[in-house]
Amino acid sequence: EVQLVESGGGLVKPGGSLRLSCAASGFSFRSYSMAWVRQAPGKGLEWVSSISTSSSNIYYADSMKGRFTISRDNAKNSLFLQMISLRAEDTAIYYCARDNSFDHWGQGSLVTVSS
């Protein structure tokens, strides 16, 4: 069974940093591209970033470029999202998702940016 478990969310002050993790199991992690998608409270889905199997191709939404960094560790079956210079508008549930078709999603990790 495919499982994606996010962690690392929490309350952070504006301008602060946070690193999210996504632990993958139940499939060959190194064979799939991965992505982060977020959802602000009461709002729709917003793509954050995607990374290819070997990390050779990395893409970001324009509003996240320069502040967010996606990475992965295939040896540890893990996906990461480093976020800096956080703003109130970054408050959201952050989901990790498998593959370019987003065929499996984690339960999400809540990030709250507030003073």
Place this chain on the structure above:
Amino acid sequence: SYELAQPPSVSVSPGQTVRITCSGDKLGDKYACWFQQKPGQSPVLVIYQDTKRPSGIPDRFSGSNSGNTATLTISGTQAMDEADYYCQAWDSTTVVFGGGTKLTVL
């Protein structure tokens, strides 16, 4: 930047067929996916590559994509289908989601 437009809400009676549209410039030249999200839950892929259903998705869900419009069709709609539905497509190296459609089963 590329945009996908969905109606904010759609309603249907149980047992009827409902169609949810997703519009974007030359969307038919791209692959469209559809996701179902129920309150408090993570999104679930229900249609990928325009017309394909992942395993476990009932065959009352179907998709099409042509011209500027992708369509998710739910035949014989059930109360359990009440949810938010999002379309999605890749535009070169960018992922775009539609704004979502709230489906109400009356």
